[in-house]
Amino acid sequence: MNPNCARCGKIVYPTEKVNCLDKFWHKACFHCETCKMTLNMKNYKGYEKKPYCNAHYPKQSFTMVADTPENLRLKQQSELQSQPRPKPPRPGGQGVKGSALGRGAVLPLSPLA
Ligand SMILES: [Zn+2]
Numbered sequence: 001m002n003p004n005c006a007r008c009g010k011i012v013y014p015t016e017k018v019n020c021l022d023k024f025w026h027k028a029c030f031h032c033e034t035c036k037m038t039l040n041m042k043n044y045k046g047y048e049k050k051p052y053c054n055a056h057y058p059k060q061s062f063t064m065v066a067d068t069p070e071n072l073r074l075k076q077q078s079e080l081q082s083q084p085r086p087k088p089p090r091p092g093g094q095g096v097k098g099s100a101l102g103r104g105a106v107l108p109l110s111p112l113a
């Protein structure tokens with residue numbers, strides 16, 4: 001006697017059977033409730049007898065940490081401060097400087113310079 005799939009209700013044969021969350025599933029039917037990504041025994045997260053992927057598993061802690069605008073602002077600030085600032089490139093590289101010197105040496109001009 002083969003069980004029925006918890007997702008599609010059709011018979012699950014032993015070769016395609018996933019026994020999880022007290023139910024039987026086709027391998028293809030055992031996917032995330034939210035994004036439909038196919039899951040397996042190793043990477044699924046069970047919640048209320050339903051499989052979720054790691055990203056969509058309804059975490060309890062979501063309600064604990066409120067993402068208020070103030071919290072978000074503080075978080076962004078600390079992230080900005082932790083990043084090393086890249087130095088702005090200087091205007092005029094070494095190439096320009098060198099050629100300017102060369103030109104100055106050639107010019108036979110101006111005792112003021
Ligand atoms: Zn199925």
Ligand SMILES: [Zn+2]
Nearest residue numbers: 032035053056
């Ligand atoms: Zn998902």
